[in-house]
Amino acid sequence: MRPSRRRQSGFTLIEMLVTLVLVGFGLALAAQLLMETSQMMVDAAAEQTETALPLARARLRSDIQACQTAQVIPGPGGQVAELWLLGRPAGPLRYRKVGRDLVREAASADGTWDRQTPVLRNVLSWDVLPLPGGLVAIEIRLLRRTIRRSPLPTVPGTRGALEEERVETLVVSPRGGGLGSGW
Numbered sequence: 001m002r003p004s005r006r007r008q009s010g011f012t013l014i015e016m017l018v019t020l021v022l023v024g025f026g027l028a029l030a031a032q033l034l035m036e037t038s039q040m041m042v043d044a045a046a047e048q049t050e051t052a053l054p055l056a057r058a059r060l061r062s063d064i065q066a067c068q069t070a071q072v073i074p075g076p077g078g079q080v081a082e083l084w085l086l087g088r089p090a091g092p093l094r095y096r097k098v099g100r101d102l103v104r105e106a107a108s109a110d111g112t113w114d115r116q117t118p119v120l121r122n123v124l125s126w127d128v129l130p131l132p133g134g135l136v137a138i139e140i141r142l143l144r145r146t147i148r149r150s151p152l153p154t155v156p157g158t159r160g161a162l163e164e165e166r167v168e169t170l171v172v173s174p175r176g177g178g179l180g181s182g183w
Contacts, residue, residue, distance in 0.1 A: 053144070056102075056120045057170060060138065063093055063104070064172040070136045072128045080128045083138075085174075097123055102140065124165065131171070138170045 011019075064070055068087025075081025082096040092107040102120040105113040122143040129137040143163045 053120070053166075053168065057168065059104070059119060060095070061170060061172050063088075063095075064136055064174055066090075067093070067174045069134075070128075070130070070174050072130060080126060083128050083136075087174075095119070097126055100124075102126060122163075133173070135171055135173050138168075138172070140168045140170075142166055142168070 063085055066088050067085035069085075071084040071086060072080055073082040073084060082094050085093040085095075090106070091109075094105050094107075094113065096103060096105070098116075100122050101118040102123045104117045104119050106115045108114050120140065120142060124141040124143060126138065126140045129139075131137050142165070144166045146162055146164045
């Protein structure tokens with residue numbers, strides 16, 4: 001008589017190890033995707049709190065182009081205190097730095113400045129230079145959130161500075177600033 005061999009049901013140790021390795025790879029991939037997604041959400045939320053630089057530049061350009069003359073009012077130490085935009089159909093405007101904001105103010109009918117609107121935040125300095133031919137050159141130094149150079153998450157200590165200094169320059173002509181009425 002032959003001894004009967006009973007076959008046991010279940011998984012072998014090799015099968016269990018292969019399964020665990022595959023599950024580990026899947027979890028590592030899911031964790032990586034989750035970290036990248038959370039970093040993208042953090043970046044998107046930070047961008048929402050900052051003023052859109054192209055919109056601020058377009059507003060400044062359209063305001064200068066709508067005026068007849070741009071007058072620079074110097075402040076203490078020779079720095080620009082205010083930029084007045086005169087001869088606009090909607091009334092005079094002025095731009096000035098208040099704290100770390102560059103604000104836009106419109107004059108009311110009685111000549112007082114009101115309707116203060118922040119145009120840019122985190123402005124370090126700004127300079128306005130009148131150029132020949134009625135042109136106006138504006139240079140604004142501001143702090144912006146650092147743009148990540150890699151889509152991969154990094155250890156916070158190795159990421160570098162969270163903010164970087166940017167310099168924006170703009171050269172605009174007021175309407176009729178010596179270059180014709182089409183400007």
